[in-house]
Amino acid sequence: MNMFEPIRLALRSLRTNKVRSLLTMLGIIIGVSSVILLVSIGSGLQDYITTQFQSLGANTIYIMPGKIDLKNVSSAGQSMMTSKLETADVNNILHGSSVITDIGPAVAASGLLTYKGKTISTETAGIWENYFTITNFEAASGDIIRQSDVERSRKVVVLGDKPAADLFGDADPVGQSIDISGVRYLVKGRLAAKGSGAMGSNVDDHAFIPYTTALRQFSFTNPQMIVLKVANQNDIAPAIEDINHVMLRRLKDTDFTVLQQTELLNTITQFLGVITVALGGIAAISLLVGGIGIMNIMLVSVTERTREIGLRKAVGATSRDILFQFLIEAIILSLTGGIIGISIGALGSLALRSVIKTAVTLWSVGLAAGFSTVIGIIFGVAPAVRASQLDPIEALRYE
Amino acid sequence: MTDILRLAGVSREYKMDGVTFQALRDVSLTIKQGEFIAIMGPSGSGKSTLMHLIGCLDRPSSGKIFIEGKDIIGANDRELAEIRNTHIGFVFQQFNLLRKTSALANVELPLIYAKIASRARRERAIEMLKEVGLAEKMSNFPSQLSGGQQQRVAIARALITNPSIILADEPTGNLDSKSGKDIMDIFENLHAHGRTIVLVTHDENVAKHAKRIIRIADGEIMNDKGKMKL
Numbered sequence: 001m002n003m004f005e006p007i008r009l010a011l012r013s014l015r016t017n018k019v020r021s022l023l024t025m026l027g028i029i030i031g032v033s034s035v036i037l038l039v040s041i042g043s044g045l046q047d048y049i050t051t052q053f054q055s056l057g058a059n060t061i062y063i064m065p066g067k068i069d070l071k072n073v074s075s076a077g078q079s080m081m082t083s084k085l086e087t088a089d090v091n092n093i094l095h096g097s098s099v100i101t102d103i104g105p106a107v108a109a110s111g112l113l114t115y116k117g118k119t120i121s122t123e124t125a126g127i128w129e130n131y132f133t134i135t136n137f138e139a140a141s142g143d144i145i146r147q148s149d150v151e152r153s154r155k156v157v158v159l160g161d162k163p164a165a166d167l168f169g170d171a172d173p174v175g176q177s178i179d180i181s182g183v184r185y186l187v188k189g190r191l192a193a194k195g196s197g198a199m200g201s202n203v204d205d206h207a208f209i210p211y212t213t214a215l216r217q218f219s220f221t222n223p224q225m226i227v228l229k230v231a232n233q234n235d236i237a238p239a240i241e242d243i244n245h246v247m248l249r250r251l252k253d254t255d256f257t258v259l260q261q262t263e264l265l266n267t268i269t270q271f272l273g274v275i276t277v278a279l280g281g282i283a284a285i286s287l288l289v290g291g292i293g294i295m296n297i298m299l300v301s302v303t304e305r306t307r308e309i310g311l312r313k314a315v316g317a318t319s320r321d322i323l324f325q326f327l328i329e330a331i332i333l334s335l336t337g338g339i340i341g342i343s344i345g346a347l348g349s350l351a352l353r354s355v356i357k358t359a360v361t362l363w364s365v366g367l368a369a370g371f372s373t374v375i376g377i378i379f380g381v382a383p384a385v386r387a388s389q390l391d392p393i394e395a396l397r398y399e
Numbered sequence: 400m401t402d403i404l405r406l407a408g409v410s411r412e413y414k415m416d417g418v419t420f421q422a423l424r425d426v427s428l429t430i431k432q433g434e435f436i437a438i439m440g441p442s443g444s445g446k447s448t449l450m451h452l453i454g455c456l457d458r459p460s461s462g463k464i465f466i467e468g469k470d471i472i473g474a475n476d477r478e479l480a481e482i483r484n485t486h487i488g489f490v491f492q493q494f495n496l497l498r499k500t501s502a503l504a505n506v507e508l509p510l511i512y513a514k515i516a517s518r519a520r521r522e523r524a525i526e527m528l529k530e531v532g533l534a535e536k537m538s539n540f541p542s543q544l545s546g547g548q549q550q551r552v553a554i555a556r557a558l559i560t561n562p563s564i565i566l567a568d569e570p571t572g573n574l575d576s577k578s579g580k581d582i583m584d585i586f587e588n589l590h591a592h593g594r595t596i597v598l599v600t601h602d603e604n605v606a607k608h609a610k611r612i613i614r615i616a617d618g619e620i621m622n623d624k625g626k627m628k629l
Binding site (some may be wrong): 005009012016255307308310311312313315316317318319320321392393396 | 451454456457469476479480481483484485489491493496497498499500504508509511512513556560
């Protein structure tokens with residue numbers, strides 16, 4: 001027999017049992033589509049988090065007060081209140097390191113923003129003039145906080161996209177006056193949106209005022225955070241070393257924590273990666289169940305078609321012909337189920353796009369297709385061997 | 400006339416639960432080109448075993464079998480399958496047609512294993528169905544055909560590889576007398592055209608169509624009437 005004859009034979013016999021073939025494939029279809037869908041959600045989350053972090057500035061380093069354990073984030077809150085960081089640290093660090101390009105202190109408080117009787121609550125940050133360079137923010141209209149604003153403690157505010165939209169809608173807020181917790185500020189600029197999605201904290205939901213103004217308004221004496229930036233990724237490690245060197249001269253290592261985006265990002269993506277693989281693994285179990293379903297049906301089919309097998313052997317089929325016929329039937333079943341499952345999974349992931357940025361990954365498609373073929377072979381072998389080894393005399397007598 | 404098939408001192412024993420059962424003992428038999436033979440015997444006589452040996456579905460425990468001069472004892476499973484494909488045309492009591500498969504596709508089946516291309520298969524299958532008078536039923540499924548028609552499809556299938564021997568096992572056993580007679584007429588006609596036919600039956604009325612009757616009992620040939628003379 002040539003290459004295509006066994007495939008044609010298998011297709012013909014699958015066609016004669018359409019409903020059964022479809023039901024058999026169902027296990028594989030469900031397994032494959034859930035692998036594709038769950039993995040696409042997992043990697044979508046990973047992509048999402050990564051872009052979010054990158055939009056905040058990949059080469060940014062934060063010095064936070066107190067000891068912050070990344071695995072125990074809830075401890076961060078208390079240490080903020082008793083910050084031992086000092087404004088002077090900023091200059092010390094800048095002079096103690098050659099790789100830091102920009103550095104500035106920051107404080108933040110919950111502020112009540114009022115404009116024409118409308119009040120919203122927004123995190124209000126007091127920042128140094130280079131904060132926007134460090135965190136990659138740009139003004140959509142007006143201007144950002146400048147050196148003179150900080151030096152002269154001007155009562156000016158730059159609104160993030162969200163509070164600007166909440167208070168002013170589409171109108172340009174630049175030049176308008178708003179009250180922040182009872183003090184009148186001039187709106188100097190509006191920042192371009194970074195477009196955070198449905199999840200996580202919104203980077204656009206902030207109002208920024210000069211650092212010196214914030215100290216006075218919210219009665220802070222110490223910075224709650226020092227933000228700095230290095231020129232490129234390779235400078236992060238030496239920068240951290242320099243920071244520790246400078247800071248440890250004055251403070252204990254429990255009094256401050258150096259955080260950097262990549263470290264945080266790695267922790268989160270690692271975690272999400274584990275979840276993605278775990279989800280894929282759970283879905284893969286259903287693939288296994290689907291494979292067992294195929295074996296079950298193929299064994300039934302061999303028994304049911306015993307006489308057919310006997311006849312085929314009587315008219316000249318070799319054991320090998322019979323083996324291939326049944327094996328190819330099993331592979332076609334699982335591969336077709338795999339292809340349908342991939343399509344359904346991809347469609348489902350497309351449908352989820354509006355909620356979360358899913359991404360159908362090539363490896364999950366390859367894995368699902370490969371896995372379903374392998375399952376077809378593994379679970380198809382036993383029934384096919386059984387069929388091929390039937391004695392034609394016995395098989396022809398079978399009732 | 401040439402020898403189509405020759406059995407020389409053939410025995411076949413089965414072992415079941417340690418007990419040896421002698422189904423055939425020391426049977427020698429020659430079938431010549433164009434013979435129409437009936438093998439008769441009560442159940443358990445060994446006639447089925449003999450048929451399986453003639454049909455190359457089984458191997459003897461001892462003795463030799465030659466088909467057109469070729470010794471089949473040393474043949475492996477694949478070679479045996481090829482011999483069945485090219486030399487033997489089976490017709491069964493139960494017809495053994497593939498269900499949900501058209502008459503045409505059923506007739507084509509042996510040619511698939513003979514590695515014949517699909518167009519040539521189709522042409523020859525149509526020809527064979529014409530020969531048994533079922534050309535207009537070629538796309539029907541077996542379930543849409545009468546018993547007699549199904550057996551004619553099975554005969555067309557047996558003929559399609561142009562085999563050395565047509566081996567029919569109780570071909571009229573599942574048919575009413577009218578259809579049975581039609582089938583026997585076909586065999587008569589095939590015999591008239593020089594086909595070699597071996598019928599296995601216990602029905603005297605069927606056997607009387609044959610020119611030579613071999614009677615078997617207890618695994619041995621009791622009687623062999625009408626053997627062709629050289």
